[in-house]
Amino acid sequence: MDLIKNALLNDVLNTHCSDPFGCLGLQTSPSNKGLCLYIWQPEALSIRVLAIDTDKELAKMTQTDSKGLFYTEWPKERTRFHYRIEITYLDSSVYTMVDPYQFPNTTFVDPEHHQANLYKSQGAIQAGAKVNEKITIQGTRFAVYAPAARSVSVVGDFNSWDGRTHPMSSNGDGVWRLFIPDINHGARYKFEIRSKNGDLLPHRSDPYAQRIEQYPSFASVTCFDNKHQWQDDTWIKRHIDDLYEKPMSIYEIHLGSWRRKADNQTFTYLEIIDQLVSYVQEMGYTHVEFLPITEYPFDGSWGYQPVGLYAVTSRFGTPEDFKTLVDALHQANIGVIMDWVPAHFPADSHGLANFDGSKQYEYADPKKGWHPEWNSLIYDYGKEHVINYLISNAVYWLNEFHIDGLRVDAVASMLYLDYAREDGEWIPNKDGGNHNYEAIDFLRRLNETVYLNHPRCFTIAEESTAFPGVSKPTYMNGLGFGFKWNMGWMNDSLDYMKRDSIHRKHHQGELSFSMVYAFDEQFVLPMSHDEVVHGKGSMIEKMPGDSWQQFANLRAFSAYMYFHPGKKLNFMGNEFAQGREWSHERSLDWNLLEVDYHKAQHTLSKDLNHLYKSEASLHFDHSRKGFEWISYDDSTNSILAFARKAKDSEEHTVAIINFTPMTHSNYRVGVPRSGHYQLIMNTDDEQYTGSGYAKNVEYRTQNIASHSRDQSIELQIPPLAGVLLKWLGEY
Known part of the structure; x- marks a missing residue:
């Protein structure tokens, strides 16, 4: 001994x-x-x-x-x-x-060591060491998973960052633990790790830290300030509806650049509440989607290179402040979605890379573990502790912050071993193919865990390929996501809109093709931040023609998006035709609302949101029963016409979109039913700075066959515009 x-x-x-x-x-x-x-x-x-x-x-x-x-x-x-x-x-x-x-016996015992609760049994946790019935020593229990380490110490302000002072203990399960008395809320700390060969590694932030400081320290901070009293019971306990049959119009926002102060400083979570909540309510969005708010060291990554999946970024305040923001949105009947990044992580020295001197979190072989497109590391989905880390993190945000939906970033990069790689730069799977079976299993487990434990919540995949069953249940051999971004629709429709109207007649299929697969998945139609950065220009800059035609094109496209099946997502600034390409370093150009064209687009965006929510036919999105082509082949005039139908009802609307500046004084359209139709949206209306060409708002069907239908109406078609007619019943 x-x-x-x-x-x-x-x-x-x-x-x-x-x-x-x-x-x-x-x-x-x-x-x-x-x-x-x-x-x-x-x-x-x-x-x-x-x-x-x-x-x-x-x-x-x-x-x-x-x-x-x-x-x-x-x-x-x-x-x-x-x-x-x-x-x-x-x-x-x-x-x-x-x-x-x-206090050797007050270090961790993990009674709930499984994926849904793992975050509660690792990381810095406040807990007292009971001495006797009268005395309890307050302090913090630290834990970190580093199975390949020779030794681990807790370092922080409380020991002058001296790794000699607080060595941790491991019982052989790979988790190092230590209870340190008198360390409470707000203590700054990291882990000092020696690799198996004795090398001293850079100080690591706690992978489970709930708060991490910004540059230069990147220190983890003990976070036990649970003062927030949730007031969103009505929202949290709402009836579990079928989300596929409910309207979902998502406002995608980057918190640091939505609005800024006069000195270009960002607003905090608390400071932005009143402005954001009232604005989203006024505009009629059903959900807000935040670009990643998990901690990240580099502003220019917008959060997509996270180091600290359990930490709310401290740029804008504390975890409790962010809870207050979510709570306020819920009280206003607005759902909250957050972008979540389990596909990759950066190689910053304070993060997960080579964490304990070995590849604990990333694949060891760079042909599998290094992402060439983003210069970042890829999680090893074949390791159980990595799966637990990620899935428990997803549950953490739903549990602790009442998040309603997770938009999972870069799913395609997870599914394919050869994603962004040339021949010879990737390792085939056991069957010689390019599917990453481990990542596929992870995504299925993730979605099963979310939907089993949080039936009111949902997941959305940003997935850009034709991988089958992304938004199908796992029991149908799908990945189990609730929704999938429709990247094909986005790319095709933008390619079409960029063309001069005189050439569009040769590319009608770019608009109609989306309906071939529109119901293969539960789609969200995204006009996201990715489409207004990196030289792509803003939405208004994509539109051809003079100023009037540019805005008319954007109005017509907006109508097409809202009339088309699928949930809606618009990045901030799109709603008022932000002029400049988006930059994370400055506010949106809100002064543009003083300009007629921009103000009109803003009004149209608001009206389309409210129309979308009020018309049952427009949000019955995910069944072929909710859509009926009337005319998709009038390429000569570049006109589309289709009907949208409500579920279990005769209620329907008829959409007609003209993608040229040509007017039509007597355009005949076949309709599903005889009776009375009323114009309920016209993007060419003068209030939207349109031409005001079409004046009629009431139409009665005629017994004249058209578009393979017995009944039809004749109407004026305005230039570069979308119109929506609502069936009001028989004569």
């Missing part, structure tokens, strides 16, 4: 001890007849041992080693006791603390 203890003490002195409880704190004395005490305090001049409750001096310790090892013994004492130590340092300062190495 002495040889083992001496070896451990030698490890302590050389700062690579893996079992500090085997030699520090109270131990059996060398004579085996009493107790002795070892304290490791570098820079200490002297140490006194005090009773924990009375501060009575129990012993003066003797320094046994110049590096900072102190010793005392009680030869006749056999009953273990709790104590404090009073340390006098070389600079004559005096500090009293509770020795953490007297």
Whole structure:
């Protein structure tokens, strides 16, 4: 035993001890007849041992080693006791603390060690060490998974970032643990890790930290300030509706650049509440989607290179502040979606890369573990602890922050082993193919966990390929997502809109093709941030023609998007035709609302949202029963006509969109039913700065066959515009 203890003490002195409880704190004395005490305090001049409750001096310790090892013994004492130590340092300062190495049994026991609750059993957790019925020592229990480490220490402001002071203990399960008394809310810390070969690694942020500071420290911060009292019970306990049959119009927002102060400083979570909530309500959006708010070191990544999946970015405030923002949105009947990035992570030295000197979180082979497009690392989805880390993180946001939906970023990059790689740069799967079976299994487990535990919540996949069954249930061999971004619709329709109207007649299929597959998945139609950055120009800049035609084109496209089956997503600024390409470094150009064209687009966006929510035919999105082509082949005039139908009802609307500046005074359209139709939307209306060409708002069907239908109406078709007619019933 002495040889083992001496070896451990030698490890302590050389700062690579893996079992500090085997030699520090109270131990059996060398004579085996009493107790002795070892304290490791570098820079200490002297140490006194005090009773924990009375501060009575129990012993003066003797320094046994110049590096900072102190010793005392009680030869006749056999009953273990709790104590404090009073340390006098070389600079004559005096500090009293509770020795953490007297609490070996208060380090972690993980009764809920499974994916849905793992986040509660790792990371820095506030907990008291009970001394007796009257005394509990407050402090923080730290834990970190680093199975390949030779030793791990907690470093922070509380020990001058000295890795010698607080070595952690591991029982062989790969998790290093230590309870440190008197560390409470707001303490800054990291982990100091030695690799198996003894190399000292850069200080690591806690993978489970709920708060991480910005540059230059990137320190983790203990976060136990749970003061927020949720007031969103009505929202949280709302009836579980079929989301596929409800309107969903999503406002995608980057918090740092939606609005800024006069000095270009960002608003905090709390400061932005009143402006954002009232604006989203006024505009008629049903949901807000935040670009990633998990912590990230580089502003220019917009959050898509996260280091700290459990931490709300501290750029805009605290976790409690963000909860207040979510709560306010819920009280206003607005859902909250957050972008979530389980596909990759950056190689920053304070993050997960080579975490304990080995590839704990990333695939070891760069042909599988390095993402060439984003210069980032790829999670190893074949490791159970990585799967647990990610899935428990998803559950964490739903549980702790009442998030309603997770938009999962870059799903295609997860599904395909050859994504963004040339031949010879990737490793085939066991069957010789390019599917990443491990990532596919992970995504299925993720979605099963979310929908099983949170039936009111949903997931959305940003997936750009034709991978089958992305939004189908796992029991149907799908991936289990609730929705999928319709990237094909987005690319085809924007390609079409960029063309001069004189050429569009040759490309009618770019608009009509989307209906071939529109019901293969549960789609969201995205006009996201990705379409207004990196030289792509703003939405209004994509439109051809003079100023009037540009805005008319954008109005027509807006109508096409809202009339087309699928949930809607618009990035901030699109709603008022932001002129400049988006930049994360400045506010949107809200002054444009003083310009007629931009103000009119803003009004149209609001009206389309409210129309979409009020018309049952427009949000019956995910069934072929909700859509009927009337005319998709009038390429000569570049006109589309189709009907949208409500579920289990005869209620329907007829949409007609003209993608040229040509007017039509007597355009005949076949309709599903005889009777009375009323114009309920016309993007060419003068209030939207349109030409006001079409004046009629009431139409009665005629017994004249058209478009393979017995009944039809004849109407004026305005230039570069979309109109919507609602069936009001028989004569």
